[in-house]
Amino acid sequence: MKIVILGGYGNFGARISRALAHTPGMDLIIAGRSAERSRDMAQQCGAAAAVLDVDDPALAQQLLKLGAGMVIHTAGPFQSQSYSVAQAAAAAQAHYIDLADGRRFVCDFPAALDELFRCQGCTAFTGASTVPALSSAVVDHLAQGWRSITDIDCCIAPAQTAPRGVATMAAVLGYCGAPVQVWQDGRWETQYGWSAPAKVEFARLRPRLGSLCDIPDLELFPARYPGVQNVMFRAALELGVSQRGMAVLASLRRRGLLSKPERIAGFLNRAADGLDMFGSALGAMVVRVRGTDGGGAPASAAWHIAADDDHGPEIPCMAAIVLARRLAAGEIRQAGAFTTAGQLALAEFEPEFRKWDMQTDIQR
Numbered sequence: 001m002k003i004v005i006l007g008g009y010g011n012f013g014a015r016i017s018r019a020l021a022h023t024p025g026m027d028l029i030i031a032g033r034s035a036e037r038s039r040d041m042a043q044q045c046g047a048a049a050a051v052l053d054v055d056d057p058a059l060a061q062q063l064l065k066l067g068a069g070m071v072i073h074t075a076g077p078f079q080s081q082s083y084s085v086a087q088a089a090a091a092a093q094a095h096y097i098d099l100a101d102g103r104r105f106v107c108d109f110p111a112a113l114d115e116l117f118r119c120q121g122c123t124a125f126t127g128a129s130t131v132p133a134l135s136s137a138v139v140d141h142l143a144q145g146w147r148s149i150t151d152i153d154c155c156i157a158p159a160q161t162a163p164r165g166v167a168t169m170a171a172v173l174g175y176c177g178a179p180v181q182v183w184q185d186g187r188w189e190t191q192y193g194w195s196a197p198a199k200v201e202f203a204r205l206r207p208r209l210g211s212l213c214d215i216p217d218l219e220l221f222p223a224r225y226p227g228v229q230n231v232m233f234r235a236a237l238e239l240g241v242s243q244r245g246m247a248v249l250a251s252l253r254r255r256g257l258l259s260k261p262e263r264i265a266g267f268l269n270r271a272a273d274g275l276d277m278f279g280s281a282l283g284a285m286v287v288r289v290r291g292t293d294g295g296g297a298p299a300s301a302a303w304h305i306a307a308d309d310d311h312g313p314e315i316p317c318m319a320a321i322v323l324a325r326r327l328a329a330g331e332i333r334q335a336g337a338f339t340t341a342g343q344l345a346l347a348e349f350e351p352e353f354r355k356w357d358m359q360t361d362i363q364r
Contacts, residue, residue, distance in 0.1 A: 001328045004029045004068045004094075006054055006085065007075030009041040011165030012099055015317045016072060016324075021045035025328050029066055032075070054085050063092035070327060072320055073098040077171035077262075078105045083112055086124055086337070090116045095327050096124040097320050101131055101171065106216035106339055113337035124337040125323055130156065130285070131215045131233070133319030133340035134349060136224065138287040141346040142301040142362070143225075149291040151230045152221055155200045155210045157286075160238040160279020162310045164272060170265035172235070175214035176246060177253025177261065182212070183222040183231045194250040197243060200236050203304035203361040205284040209243045210234030211250075220341050238279045242272065283312035303346075304361040311356040318352040319344060 003020065007013040008030035017030055021044075028047035030038050035051045042049035052062055054075050063071065071089040078100035089096040090113070100106050109126040117124045127133060135154055143149050175193035182191045197209035213235045221231045237243045252258040284306045293299035307315060319340055326332050353360060 001025060001069035002027045002029060002067050003070045003072060003324065003328065004031050004050070004052070004063060004066060005072045005074065006031050006052060007073070008032060009034070009037040010074055011163055011168065011313060012317050013072075013074035014041060015314055016074060016320055017041055017045050017047070019317065019321045020324060021047060023325065023328070026324075029068070054081075059085065060088035060091035063088055063094060068092055068094040070095040070097070070324065072324060073100075074320075076100070076165075076167040077174065078102040079171055079174045081105065083109070086113055086126075087116065090120045090122060090124070093120050093122060095122050097128045097323055097327075098126050099129045099316060099320055100126050101129055101215055102174075103214050103216050103219060106132070107219050109339060110337045117337045118335045121335050123327060123332055123335055125340050125343065126337070127216055127340045128320040128323050129316040129340075130319075132217050132220050133323075133344055134315065135217055135233075135287060136221075136341040137344050137346040137349065138303045139221070139225070139289055140342065142287070142289045142303055143291060145294045146299060147292045147294060147296065148227045149225045149289055150228060151288070151290040152217075152225070152228060153230070153232045153288040154217065155234040155236055155286050156213075157200070157202060157205060157208050157210070157236040157238070157284045159281050159283035159307070159310055159312050160242075160272075161276045161281050162283055162312045164269055166265050166269050169269045169272075170262040172213070173249070173261040173265055173268070177250035177258070178214065180212060180214040180218070182218055183228070186229045192250060192254060194246040195254075197247060198234065200234060200286065202284045202286050202306070203302075203363065204306035204359060205282060208236035208238065209240065210236035211243065211246065216339065216341075220339060224341055238283075239275055242275065281310040282306060282308045285315070300364070302363045304363070305353065306359045307356065309357075311358065314352070314356050315358075318349050321352065322348050
């Protein structure tokens with residue numbers, strides 16, 4: 001199967017390209033706007049290269065010409081994108097995977113595209129990243145055998161020195177200070193992105209301040225886990241000055257003094273690089289759940305992961321890698337368009353964790 005990786009030389013795309021290189025049954029095509037960068041990455045991976053623009057109206061024809069059997073879309077940010085790339089993949093009769101974390105993009109994806117992919121006999125997955133693919137796998141694992149889940153609380157804590165992409169920074173800034181609908185006490189409540197920081201504790205990391213992020217889980221989890229009363233997702237930057245800086249930007253937006261923080265993503269990304277000397281290469285994530293166990297007693301559990309040596313950015317790539325291998329091997333045959341919530345088991349991620357010497361802990 002020919003696998004076209006759009007943005008295959010970017011922060012996440014390059015990691016996926018290297019992971020899938022030389023996989024039996026796969027012929028990679030590293031694609032993007034830059035011919036030089038596509039060619040360089042293709043040489044590293046023993047793959048082919050192509051120049052493709054995700055905004056090109058002729059993308060479907062180009063994918064057909066390449067003989068694409070699968071398209072992996074890593075060229076974010078997805079918050080401002082349409083479904084044109086997925087539609088082009090369907091028109092080319094190719095499977096589709098993306099790393100989207102935009103709430104509307106992911107949550108509305110199945111309704112918008114399921115019929116199209118079913119008619120083509122192809123499979124499409126959106127959100128093949130830390131959220132909701134890994135986060136839902138962790139919740140399912142922790143609450144296995146429980147009668148109900150009442151609370152889900154997640155937090156990502158990236159390492160300061162881990163490589164950052166401008167697209168990722170723009171995605172984060174897109175909801176900084178914007179109203180976010182959050183499921184609290186069994187009802188929707190309006191809060192604001194990157195506001196009201198709270199202390200978060202980790203198994204192998206010092207406590208950090210975490211602030212609200214607008215991600216698909218906030219909407220998908222209340223529907224996926226009936227009876228859940230509270231769903232929260234935060235991000236905790238390593239340096240307090242960075243976390244408080246995001247809170248300042250959020251405040252400026254709420255006051256109408258900074259309408260589109262994402263426009264300064266490039267500047268802030270460079271500024272963050274200047275702070276690397278004060279940070280470390282250790283990042284983490286925690287998922288906490290509370291509810292009622294199989295015997296009817298109150299239950300709680302937490303799953304932690306720590307990624308050292310700046311390997312944290314490998315985690316958002318793992319779901320796409322696993323799903324791509326399964327699709328190429330013919331292990332997934334259900335046609336249609338799906339979010340990745342509940343599509344993978346936690347055990348399917350564990351070989352990837354071991355590959356990068358990541359440490360996991362479960363506390364009950």
